[in-house]
Amino acid sequence: EVQLLESGGGLVQPGGSLRVSCAASGFTFSSDAMSWVRQAPGRGLEWVSTISGSGRNIYYADSVKGRFTISRDNSGNALYVQMNSLRAEDTALYYCARLEVTRGIFDIWGQGTMVTVSS
Amino acid sequence: DIQMTQSPSTLSASVGDRVTITCRASQSISNWLAWYQHKPGKAPEVLISKASSLESGVPSRFSGSGFGIEFTLTISSLQPDDSATYYCQHYKTYPLTFGGGTKVEIK
Numbered sequence: 001e002v003q004l005l006e007s008g009g010g011l012v013q014p015g016g017s018l019r020v021s022c023a024a025s026g027f028t029f030s031s032d033a034m035s036w037v038r039q040a041p042g043r044g045l046e047w048v049s050t051i052s053g054s055g056r057n058i059y060y061a062d063s064v065k066g067r068f069t070i071s072r073d074n075s076g077n078a079l080y081v082q083m084n085s086l087r088a089e090d091t092a093l094y095y096c097a098r099l100e101v102t103r104g105i106f107d108i109w110g111q112g113t114m115v116t117v118s119s
Numbered sequence: 120d121i122q123m124t125q126s127p128s129t130l131s132a133s134v135g136d137r138v139t140i141t142c143r144a145s146q147s148i149s150n151w152l153a154w155y156q157h158k159p160g161k162a163p164e165v166l167i168s169k170a171s172s173l174e175s176g177v178p179s180r181f182s183g184s185g186f187g188i189e190f191t192l193t194i195s196s197l198q199p200d201d202s203a204t205y206y207c208q209h210y211k212t213y214p215l216t217f218g219g220g221t222k223v224e225i226k
Contacts, residue, residue: 035215037163045155045163045206047215059213062120095162103169104210105153109162 002026002108004096009113016086020113022079022096027108030054030074033099035106036081038092046092049081050099064090086117121145123207125218133226138194140221142207147187151210154183154192157220158203166205167192199225 008020022034036048049070050059058070069082079096093114097106122145132138142152150170157163165174167183170190180195194201202225207218 044220045217061214104151105165105168107165
C-alpha cells in the first residue's frame with residue numbers, strides 16, 4: 001500500500017527548533033521528488049519545500065528560506081524537515097507529499113503532523 | 120514569483136447545479152496547472168493535472184480547461200460529496216504556489 005506517515009509535530013516556543021519526519025512505503029522512494037506543504041489554521045495550502053529524488057536539487061519558499069532544511073534518507077525511505085528559528089506564523093499542519101514531476105502534481109499525501117509555535 | 124488568484128472564495132449551490140471555479144495566474148504557466156479537492160480532516164486529493172487531464176479514479180463530472188493565464192474547474196452536476204475546498208496549483212517554476220481556495224457549500 002502506498003503510504004506517507006508524518007511524525008514529530010508538537011508544541012515549541014518561538015525561536016525554537018523541531019524536526020518533522022515522514023516515512024514512505026509502497027513506492028520507489030529514491031526515484032521521486034518529495035515535498036512539504038503546510039496549512040495554517042483557517043488558511044489555505046502553502047508549498048514549503050521540495051527535494052529531488054537524489055537530494056541534489058532543493059527548493060524553498062521565501063517564507064522559510066534560511067530557517068528550514070529539507071533532507072532525505074533514501075536507504076530508510078524517510079523525508080525530513082529541520083525547522084529552526086520558529087515563528088508563530090509557522091504554526092500549521094505539515095503534510096509530506098510526493099511531487100510527480102512529469103505532471104506537476106502532488107499525487108500522494110500523508111495525513112499531516114501539527115506544529116504549534118507558542119509561548 | 121507566480122501568483123495564483125482563485126474566484127470566488129466561496130460558493131453555495133444546489134445538488135445538480137453546474138459549478139465553475141476560476142484560477143488566474145500572474146503570468147503564463149502554459150498548462151502547468153493542477154486542481155485539488157480538500158475536505159476537513161483529510162489529505163488533499165488531486166483531481167486534474169496539466170490543466171485538463173482527469174486523474175485516475177476522479178468522477179467524470181469534474182473537468183478542467185484553460186491555457187496560459189486563465190483556467191477553470193467545472194463540476195457538471197454538483198453532488199453532496201463535492202462539499203469541500205478546491206485549490207489550484209501551478210508547476211511552471213519554483214516557488215510553487217497554490218490559489219487561495221474556493222469553498223463549495225451545498226444548499
